[in-house]
Amino acid sequence: MFCxxxxxxxxxxxxPYLADMGSRWIGxxxxxxxxxxILFAAWLLRSRRGVLRQIVSDSRLGFxxxxxxxxxxxxxxxLFLNYLDGLSFLVALLAVFxxxxxxxxxxxxxxxxxxxxxxLPLPFAVQTGMSEALQxxxxxxxxxxxxxxxxxxxAEGNTILLINDVRLGVVEACSGLGMLYAFLAIxxxxxxxxxxxPLWIKVTLILSxxxxxxxxxxxxxxxxxxxxxxxxDRIARIVFHDVAGYLMxxxxxxxxxxxxxxxxxxxxxxxxxxxxxxxxxFGLRPAPPTAAGVTPAPR
Numbered sequence: 248m249f250c251x252x253x254x255x256x257x258x259x260x261x262x263p264y265l266a267d268m269g270s271r272w273i274g275x276x277x278x279x280x281x282x283x284x285i286l287f288a289a290w291l292l293r294s295r296r297g298v299l300r301q302i303v304s305d306s307r308l309g310f311x312x313x314x315x316x317x318x319x320x321x322x323x324x325x326l327f328l329n330y331l332d333g334l335s336f337l338v339a340l341l342a343v344f345x346x347x348x349x350x351x352x353x354x355x356x357x358x359x360x361x362x363x364x365x366x367l368p369l370p371f372a373v374q375t376g377m378s379e380a381l382q383x384x385x386x387x388x389x390x391x392x393x394x395x396x397x398x399x400x401x402a403e404g405n406t407i408l409l410i411n412d413v414r415l416g417v418v419e420a421c422s423g424l425g426m427l428y429a430f431l432a433i434x435x436x437x438x439x440x441x442x443x444x445p446l447w448i449k450v451t452l453i454l455s456x457x458x459x460x461x462x463x464x465x466x467x468x469x470x471x472x473x474x475x476x477x478x479x480d481r482i483a484r485i486v487f488h489d490v491a492g493y494l495m496x497x498x499x500x501x502x503x504x505x506x507x508x509x510x511x512x513x514x515x516x517x518x519x520x521x522x523x524x525x526x527x528x529f530g531l532r533p534a535p536p537t538a539a540g541v542t543p544a545p546r
Contacts, residue, residue: 277425309345
């Protein structure tokens with residue numbers, strides 16, 4: 248009963264922000280991945296239910312988190328920073344788990360609540376700055392790909408000039424910011440799933456996210472440019488806005504899966520037999536190392 252009352256109070260207190268965020272999910276393609284973030288966070292909670300082995304009736308941690316949430320919302324209201332309002336909602340949500348189950352509840356729900364940050368709209372300054380930079384990169388790279396494929400193309404600002412006076416504008420919605428944000432969520436979700444992998448593989452996945460996002464967006468724009476010259480405008484528009492949009496997420500998942508497979512094959516685990524270090528230190532001949540799961544043939 249307490250959880251239901253706390254969740255209802257939380258939704259009531261943050262309803263204006265939640266309603267605005269929901270409208271962004273529906274009307275802004277850059278944040279259309281928001282519902283998928285919630286579904287993955289719910290799955291993550293379920294997969295980590297073994298962490299919640301006991302429930303501690305200690306409300307001190309929940310009270311401290313609630314104070315942090317109130318402070319963040321106050322600062323966000325005074326400075327007109329909606330992003331802080333969203334962060335305060337996540338901290339308040341984590342406080343509910345703290346009130347309900349104490350520190351074990353916070354440890355159980357922490358990763359899932361932190362992952363929900365990917366559903367929040369970015370601050371306006373960050374969104375504008377990153378969008379302009381990505382627009383320029385996407386325009387120049389797409390022009391290079393088109394010329395490499397034998398299609399005449401010239402970049403003029405954020406517009407690609409094609410033959411027959413066709414202008415392919417890389418507007419803000421086509422900058423790839425939404426894909427970068429969504430792909431970063433996919434990369435973090437992949438890391439949360441492959442917990443047994445080494446840390447360097449996880450860091451590599453995160454660092455490769457901008458490259459994957461730019462590459463997929465460039466393929467989308469270049470394919471559209473080629474279709475504009477080889478087919479009707481209507482077909483090119485359908486591919487650009489519908490078909491390519493649906494294929495972005497599966498393409499990113501496939502690239503990240505392939506990247507994990509390749510990174511796993513770069514390193515081969517080797518088991519060093521007991522006494523090998525001492526044998527080398529005393530000049531003796533050590534037993535040959537064996538790969539994990541491989542037994543050397545008897546002599």
